Amino acid sequence: MTYNWQQADWPDFQYNVAKITTALQAFSSEIAEANGMLKSMPQSTRLQSIINTMVAEAIKTSAIEGELLNPRDVVSSVRNRLGLHDNPPIKDKRAKGIGELMVEVRNSYADPLSQQQLFTWHTLLLSQSNHIKTGQWRKGTEPMQVISGAAGRETIHYEAPPADKVPAEMKRYIQWFNDTAPGGRQEISAAPLRAAIAHLYFESIHPFEDGNGRIGRALAEKALSQTAGRPLVLSLSRTIEAARKDYYQALEKAQRSNEVTHWVVYFVNVVLNAQQQAKQLIEHTLQRSKFYDRFKDQLNERQLKAVNKMLDAGPEGFEGGITAKKYISITKASKATATRDLQDLAAIGALVLAGAGRSTHYTLCLDN
Template sequence: MPSSYQPPCSITPSIIRLIVEVSESLGRMSVLQAVDNLRLRRINRIRTIQGSLAIEGNTLSEQQITAIFEGKHVIAPAKEIQEARNAIKAYEQFTGLHAENEQDLFLAHRILMTGLIDEAGVYRSGNVGVMKGEQVLHMAPPANRVPKLMADLLAWIASSDQHPLISSSVFHYEFEFIHPFADGNGRMGRLWQTLILSRWNSLLVQLPIESMVHSHQDDYYQAINKSTQLSDAAPFVEFMLSTILQTIESNIQSNSPQVNPQPTPQVNRLLKALAAVKSAMNREELQQALKLKDRKSFRERYLKPALEAELIEMTIPDKPNSPLQRYQLKKS
């Protein structure tokens, strides 16, 4: 029996356009990935886990999570290592989960949060809010309303005839609004959207969408807040579809043969800054020269692409995280 509950979401022209573009991009991606690449899938899974945990403040790098994945010893805070181990286990269980099943939801949360909180695998017993410093960004519904709200949401996703790109994003937003668990709601919401999407197109489970969300973390929270203010999930849906599209296009680009790819405007700015001083610069100096405050944005949009394109190089390449690290134009 179809659910009578319908989460509010306006279907905007941008949403329709993004659905078309995502579908077309997935078609191109399927041609490039005709042969299943297990190594690439593992790399993307690690990127997914690292991105999702980083949004929640975990500082582990992709290299450290890879080491944990391989059972190697890692020197890092015990809580962060536990979070990574839990996330790896949760994704190992991924194919056996059903998005509309409450017991599967509890199972996934229990795996993700074991050893981290007492209320792992059960709905929260107390009231919670989303904070930014001392500012309250969102007060979730009272704990006694959570079971009914989640029952309605799960019934809706089981019977929804909306396009999965829309329904998965709406579920993600509604889940974050309800905030059903004492902790781990962000990583659960992102995991469950990927689960819903994977039932529509299995290629989407191979993509590090959460890593791209991490690159646009501020926009992610702004989209949630805007949807809450408007009582309409559309802004969040638009954000998620745009992020999914960027992830697919990035995957296509990295797997397509390219001849002299053109640097992005951000990379060109970085190259000009280095050329202007004609010497190596550290990260802080580069950000100051480019008048950039956001360290994550600088790393993802400027520094990392320039290094990957081999347009710049590290002065201490064997120690990428050295506090003495500087960057210079690639020597010919």
């Protein structure tokens, strides 16, 4: 098997831009709409939208690698890094690292890429790991392979360049990243296209002992924001994680050749979908803010706890609506109290009654 970095045209990636013209146009439209929505928001609501997106990215980029994090810990980490204190203590150090990385990537989006910046990101991400050497390129003679399957029946999906080639490869990568930035010698003006190549190129080098996927996705977001000229509010990993198998298959195929049109088409559409989902998340944050403005002074402690649980489900909504049984589970109220609380919420217009008999449930009223 010959991989992309072993071929004579490495890293001269070739692609057919005509295949992504429609998606690029749609992305430009979506990003303009999302930016307009953000600008129209009160500052506190806009900040909450940004925090929600960074938290979603942190949780999902970790989930892609098999790490499940406590959302509350991630929220505390992001808020602490933003200087917003009085947050619950962070129990999971992994959440602390990825949360801090998300804020650092956003804050430094306009900076030229450097080796030191990558080492800083790597240290933030994995400083809690005792067995990983952070803030340096991988070393040693063992091959860096992407493997799946049980012991003795492994499948090798990819093998990266040997460690002794990494410093030179990364020097060339960093130069490419900066040359393709706005105003660079080889500027790539389409943000999703630049992000697609930035991610594939980095993942193909696989320069770190661990954390390459998360750093690589952070680089894709940096490329997007830098090319767009402002920090974008979107979560690539939320979209990727929803169809993780497609992501790995597309990446594996792209690492067989330096003709990468199929990868570019795949990734540009991931970016477009991520931006569309981000717009939905922004809309939900605005609806949530308006909901609280209307009802917060009318809710008792139990009702507020249940409503928060429903709102935390995000744009997708609280699956199946809320029933008296679910309300009891969330609030520990009696059946009579749960029924009364839900009826009161419907009476003030906070919930909408649906179904009848055993199918009776309520949904949030977020339209106004």
